Amino acid sequence: SRLGILIVRHLKRLERVILGYLEVSDGPKEEARLAILETLQCTIEHAWPRMPCRLPVLLKALLRLLWDVHTERGPTPEPVRAALLHMATQCLILLDHCCQGQVKVLLQGVHSSCEENRVRECLRKVQESS
Numbered sequence: 001s002r003l004g005i006l007i008v009r010h011l012k013r014l015e016r017v018i019l020g021y022l023e024v025s026d027g028p029k030e031e032a033r034l035a036i037l038e039t040l041q042c043t044i045e046h047a048w049p050r051m052p053c054r055l056p057v058l059l060k061a062l063l064r065l066l067w068d069v070h071t072e073r074g075p076t077p078e079p080v081r082a083a084l085l086h087m088a089t090q091c092l093i094l095l096d097h098c099c100q101g102q103v104k105v106l107l108q109g110v111h112s113s114c115e116e117n118r119v120r121e122c123l124r125k126v127q128e129s130s
Contacts, residue, residue: 007047021036029076030076033084034084037087037088040091052102055095058091063110065088069088092107093126104126111127
């Protein structure tokens with residue numbers, strides 16, 4: 001957050017780091033994934049003018065994270081899973097605001113075809129955000 005808009009200088013490299021951390025579970029406490037979601041949220045807030053061109057990659061990664069967290073049957077406690085789902089949902093909402101509603105449009109088909117309640121609830125929150 002100290003860099004502010006100057007973070008755009010490092011977006012390409014930072015995006016690769018964020019995607020790498022989102023893909024891999026780091027144990028029951030999921031500290032790295034929670035921290036990287038916080039980093040992503042801060043990055044979206046500060047570099048919002050550059051987010052539309054990164055939307056496809058970030059949207060795919062966040063949706064994959066939602067699915068992975070929901071389907072993983074590891075030792076991760078429920079409060080940690082809930083925190084991951086909540087933070088990923090918040091990132092999707094921020095992305096939608098930066099991209100003038102494009103996320104909602106892209107998620108319409110996904111929401112209607114998704115049968116998993118927890119993932120569907122996250123997608124509903126994004127659809128209903130204003």
